Every structure is written in structure tokens, then in C-alpha cells.
Amino acid sequence: MHRVVRSHVDDFSKRxxxxGDISKRFEAFLNYSVLRSYSADAVNPSELVYEGDDPGIDGVLFFIDDVYVSSVxxxxxxxxxxxxxxxVTIxxxxxxxxxxxxxxxxxxFQSAIQDFLSESSSYPHSDYIRDRREMFDHILKNVGKLRGGKPQAHCYFATTAxxxxxxxxxxAFKALQTEIDNTGLFTEAVIKPLDRNKLVDLWGQADGPVEASLPAFAIAxxxxxxxxxxxxxxTVKAQDFINRRLSDNNNKLRQRIFEENVRDFIGSDGGVNKxxxxxxxxxxxxxxxxxLNNGVTIISPDVRIQGNELYLRDFQIVNGCQTSNVLFENRHLVTNDATLMLKVIETxxxxxxDEIVRSTNRQTKVQDDQFLATLDCVKGIEKFFNARGVDENHRLYFERRQNQFLEHDIPAIRVFTISEIxxxxxxxxxxxPDIASxxxxxxxxxxxxxxxxxENIxxxxxxxxxASYRLQLYLSNGRIDPKYSKLRWHILMAIKYFVAGEKTPQTNSQKVRKICEEIDQFMSNSEEEGLERLRTLCTKISSVQDITRDKLKVQGFVQEIKQNALTARKASLKAAQSVS
Structure with missing residues (x-):
């Protein structure tokens, strides 16, 4: 492996x-970097690699618009x-x-993709690949809901050469292109050989700040x-706004710049967008x-004007998502005569x-439920996290705002977004846990x-x-068998019942604080004896071999996990009493 790429993989692994071995870490590095070029979704990279039969494919990622999806x-x-x-991009x-x-x-690689796309597979497949084949089949059953009537295929083959x-x-890459085109399953097939320089660039863009400059012919x-x-x-030219603000290096829409916008693009089929x-x-x-247009509101922590050039760093479009998307969709029609007004604020x-987001979006009938980051409850959670981490072992970071801790050199496993919380x-x-999963x-x-x-405490x-952080840590370093990763959310519920018993207080009761302290203490115990109790709980709640996708979403399975956790609790208490 090239030394420069190795250094970046090591930084990625540390973060x-x-x-694990360098090959698996490199797979995670590639899969995560590619994922972030399509989506701003927070995904744990360890979930993007798999064990088992390897047919020549190290990852299959599905995106619906800018959303990463991992299940039917x-x-x-x-x-x-x-x-x-x-x-839909695969x-x-x-x-x-x-x-x-x-x-x-x-x-x-070509042969493995051909086998993946065929109706009857000849290769041995891991659970991961079988699940992805099921997702692909499901996409094909819903082509009527896809733009162009088919998905797109993007193929990444990465080396450090x-x-x-x-x-x-x-x-060989041309043959791969032809083979996928000939399947007739995709609107387009894009083959992307990634050399070491492109890999480093892709990783740099994965979580780095978005920067852009833009010529302007009127500034007030x-x-x-x-x-x-x-x-x-x-006032800028609409063409410049599209090319320098909205488009990334792959000429795709920069989805990350809309994270602070409270609603998604609703399409151009009706109303104002039409x-x-x-x-x-x-x-x-x-x-x-x-x-005729109301313009676009942009917030950035770093705004600079040099002559007639506007420079922005890590910017967000907080109002104007619809305008931006309609312009991007129709970019082939936009001429040099079209202009656009921008309201640019450095703060x-x-x-x-929060105030700017709420006030600018009030003009477009956005409901209060779309302002999660601005809720008093969510702000209170942020303050609690800041106060709670008195020592490094217990320090976690609540990311109320996208990329809030990007430049603080904080391990990503300690950072929790609103959706993850x-x-x-x-x-x-x-x-x-069935819904969380x-x-x-x-x-x-x-x-x-x-x-x-x-009212929640x-x-x-x-x-x-x-509890999630400690569990994920044990799963990633192998102190708990990684095969239990598929039960991660169910294990969190099981921990509560194992530690606190069946009758737990309501989430708005002061009594729940004592339960939280007991769970914190249980998860903090990294000594072998305490860790063995957690391992035992994992083995008692369910047999991983019997877990299927359908079983994970059945409410009866949730009750089964609960009862098994309570049974494990009784056995643990009985064993402790016999020792004493």
C-alpha cells in the first residue's frame, strides 16, 4: 500500500x-469516502464492511436521492x-x-457484478450480499417510482497505484462498462477507477468543509x-451559482449544503416549483x-469579499432549497442572462x-415539527452533554448542528447526531429497537x-x-463478537431490563435518573468480569444465527428479547447471591 494512502487510512481508523487488518480497514475507508460523496447521512463505517464469502465485491451502497438506505x-x-x-444510485x-x-x-470485479445482477446467482454469497441482492430486486419492482424508469450504476475500483x-x-474497464450497459437495467453505468490521488481527494471531501468562490456583479x-x-x-449569474455553489467535483448536486434547510426538495411537478x-x-x-424569485439565504462562518469575488467556507443554504434544486434540474436551460439574488450572512x-432558519422559513409555510435542531428540548440535550462529560472516559458530543465538531479532532464514535440520539x-x-433498526x-x-x-429527563x-458508544466500541475491537452488530439496537433495550428490571420509571420521572446511573456504571465496567456479564447477556437474549431481516422488525421478537433479558437478570442476581 502506498505510504500516503496508508497514513490517511490510519487517520481514518483512529478517528x-x-x-483489524489493513485490507478490511481500507475497505471501510473506501466505502465511507464514497458514501459521503453521495450523502451527508451519519453512518458508522464499521457497518459498511462484511465478513463471509467475498465474490469480488467489497461493498454495495444504495442511495435514494441523497439518502443512504440499507434495507428493503x-x-x-x-x-x-x-x-x-x-x-436511485447503486x-x-x-x-x-x-x-x-x-x-x-x-x-x-466484473464477473461478481454480473453475478449480482443476474436473476439466478452462481457465486456463494454472505448475508450482506444476499441482503443487497434483495434490495436490488425490490428496486426493480418499483421502477415506476424512479426518475427515468431505472436506477443508475456507479462502479468504483480502487487501488493505491x-x-x-x-x-x-x-x-478491462471499458469491457466492464459495456457489460453493465448491455444488461439494460440502468439508465447509465459510470465506471470510476480510483487511483491513490483520487482516493485521497475523495477522503478529503468526505467530511471536510465545503468551500467555493463566486463572481458577483452587485454587492450591497x-x-x-x-x-x-x-x-x-x-446579485450573481444563475449559471455561476449552479456551477460554483450547487455542483460538486462530480457535477452532482452538493446535498450537504442543505443540511440546515428544514425541508427537502418537493419536485418540479406542481405549484411554485413548476x-x-x-x-x-x-x-x-x-x-x-x-x-421574480425571492432568492437564496446562505449562512457561513467565513465570508470574504475580494473585489467582485465572493468567497464562502462551510456554507449552508438555509432558505432557497426549492429554487436551488429547480435551477440545478434545469441547468441545461439556464443561460448567461439569468440572475439570482443571494442574502449572505456570516455568523x-x-x-x-436558529433564529435565521426559523424566520426565513416562516415565509414558506414550514411546520414547527421540521425545526428539530431549534427545539428547546434538543438545545437542552446539547447543554446536558456539555456538562455531563466531566472526564474523558465519559465525554460524548451531541452534534445539534451538522459538522459542529468537524475541526475538533474528536473520534467520530463519540459524536452523536440528532437522528442517532x-x-x-x-x-x-x-x-x-425494531423501529430504531x-x-x-x-x-x-x-x-x-x-x-x-x-418533559423527558x-x-x-x-x-x-x-451505552451505544461503549457497545459499539466493544463490537469494533472484538471484545464482543462483531456478529452481534445486527442486534445492536435490541441489545440496548436488553441492557436496560438486565440492569433495572421490568418496572422502569417513565422517561419524565425523576426516578429514571437512578436507572441511568446504574446503566452508566454497568457500561463503564470494562474489567473482564463486568465485560463478561455483557457478553453473557448478548448470548442469552437470542441466537444470532436465527436472526433474519423479517424477524428484526416483528414486535414479538422485541418481547422475546425483553423476556430473555429479564431471565438473564434473574440468573445473574441468583449467581451473585450464591457467591456472597
Missing amino acids: FQIE DEIDELLKNRRRDCD AFLQAKISENWDKKEINV REPSEREILG AFPKAPGVEEGYVV EMAETISDDTKQKRFGI DEASLV ARCVGAMFLDK RYPNRLTGELRDTVFKR EDIYYTAAY
């Missing part, structure tokens, strides 16, 4: 606390809730640590205001686009960002008022996160 249930949920046709990945390109390995130039290597400064370093109203698209398609009306004060609390304290969006959607109820959020 996410991933252990998530596909159903997203397709059901989308009000427009979706872009990424096939293969990682080789060699500093050379090998035609035979590329051919194996230089950019390939040999005819036989280029020919706002008067000074409390909390605002600088503010401008800027009118915008019609304006763009009319050459005469397009010249008035900047006057890094979280409270002011919702999954932890939902699994442990609300007895909904299979339908996580429901916990921040229809169940948000239960998960983030104002803040300790439950920290304790659930701490």
Missing part, C-alpha cells in the same frame, strides 16, 4: 476507532413518502491495497447587527428570473442560526413528540448514547 424497509419508506420520482465497490493495476482483478494508462487496464452590505460579523445582498421551471424554459422570462452563533433513546427507553426516520418524524418530549439521552 472511527476501527481495528427503508426503500419502501422513502419511496412511499416521496412526492416525486426519485434518483454503487459497487472493490478495494485493493496494491500499488499496481491488475486486469484479472478487474475481470473478477498511479492513474491507469496501460491499454489492457483501460480495456447590510448595516452591522448583533451576532452578525458581515452581511450582504449579492412555475419556476416554466420561467427557466422561456428565454424571455428567464431574463427576469432574479426579479457562527448557534442561537442566531433518537435511535438510541427509542431503542433503550421507548422499547422500539429498520425505520429510523420515524423516530424523528411521526414519533418525534415522544422521543423529544419537553435529559439523563436518558446521555445514558442511551453512552
